[in-house]
Amino acid sequence: MIRLDDLQVFVSATGLGSLSAAARELDMSPALASAALKRLEDALGARLLTRSTRSLRLTRDGQRYLEHARAILAAEEAGRHTLEQNRDRFTGLLTVAMPSDLGRSHLAGWLDAFRAPHPDLQLQLRISDRLTDLYRQPVDVAIRYGIAGDSGLIARPLVPDNRRIACASPDYLARHGAPQTPQALKRHNCLCMTIGTSLHNQWSFGEQTVAVGGDRSADDGELVRRWALAGAGIAYKSQLDVHDDLQSGRLVALLGDFPSEHVPLYLACADRQSMSPVVSALGDALRRRLADWLGTPRQAVPVQHRS
Numbered sequence: 001m002i003r004l005d006d007l008q009v010f011v012s013a014t015g016l017g018s019l020s021a022a023a024r025e026l027d028m029s030p031a032l033a034s035a036a037l038k039r040l041e042d043a044l045g046a047r048l049l050t051r052s053t054r055s056l057r058l059t060r061d062g063q064r065y066l067e068h069a070r071a072i073l074a075a076e077e078a079g080r081h082t083l084e085q086n087r088d089r090f091t092g093l094l095t096v097a098m099p100s101d102l103g104r105s106h107l108a109g110w111l112d113a114f115r116a117p118h119p120d121l122q123l124q125l126r127i128s129d130r131l132t133d134l135y136r137q138p139v140d141v142a143i144r145y146g147i148a149g150d151s152g153l154i155a156r157p158l159v160p161d162n163r164r165i166a167c168a169s170p171d172y173l174a175r176h177g178a179p180q181t182p183q184a185l186k187r188h189n190c191l192c193m194t195i196g197t198s199l200h201n202q203w204s205f206g207e208q209t210v211a212v213g214g215d216r217s218a219d220d221g222e223l224v225r226r227w228a229l230a231g232a233g234i235a236y237k238s239q240l241d242v243h244d245d246l247q248s249g250r251l252v253a254l255l256g257d258f259p260s261e262h263v264p265l266y267l268a269c270a271d272r273q274s275m276s277p278v279v280s281a282l283g284d285a286l287r288r289r290l291a292d293w294l295g296t297p298r299q300a301v302p303v304q305h306r307s
Helices: 004-016 019-025 030-044 060-087 100-115 170-176 182-187 221-229 239-248 277-294
Strands: 049-051 056-058 092-098 121-127 141-145 154-159 164-168 190-195 198-200 202-205 208-211 234-238 252-254 265-269
Touching: 004 019, 004 030, 004 049, 004 056, 004 060, 019 030, 056 060, 092 100, 092 277, 100 121, 100 141, 100 221, 100 234, 100 239, 100 277, 141 277, 154 277, 164 202, 164 239, 182 202, 182 208, 190 221, 221 234, 221 239, 234 239, 239 277, 265 277
Parallel strands: 092 121, 092 141, 190 234
Antiparallel strands: 049 056, 141 265, 154 265, 164 234, 164 252, 190 198, 202 208
């Protein structure tokens, strides 16, 4: 078996005209360089260099073999370069589940931008506010609000300090006034989410949980936000879902003196094997996008194992 580092000693020595110079260039001792050359000659069964204390010259066999040695090293370098070039190129199918409101407004576009430099990567997006079962459904990664109830998932926090917020349009507040306490929500038309057969009408504010009611509900978070924008009532939404609306004044945050429900945004996989290089790169890209959008400092966040 011929070793590449032995070939490098041979090629460097012939180019520099000295075994000791080759040793210095390759950051090894002259003794190691001499042993490498002897090992190569023994493997080939031929004398490649004639050496003396002051000179070094190629033998006839060495002259014939030098071109092949250079070609082998060049091919190895080309192969290494090819691997490095393609290491950051992703291929295959990546299935991503995400919540409806944030998914449509921002995540889908960011995923398109993530895929742009990887033409061989296929994206399959599943947009729904129902929690995806990562163990039973053919989904590679889920972007979701909170995963505390899931056992064994591998998760990376994307926005760890995200919360829900009660909000309404200026038009609704002009007609009905703003609630000053969580309990006052009972006197307002509250726009609720339904997940499966469950109506999420228990809104939490610190130690207070209020049972709210209203004239409509939906299993799609984007529709609930649209109702709030149209002045139909008060919504209890993730801050991420209504960030742009709050910034523009289309919606107004309510009950700011009361702590609302903590709902961190995570990127989650079923197991560590699923946290592939493409999923890890996606997590990094989304954290950068979210930090830029929200105007928050970027910080490295380790993978977390939730159980």
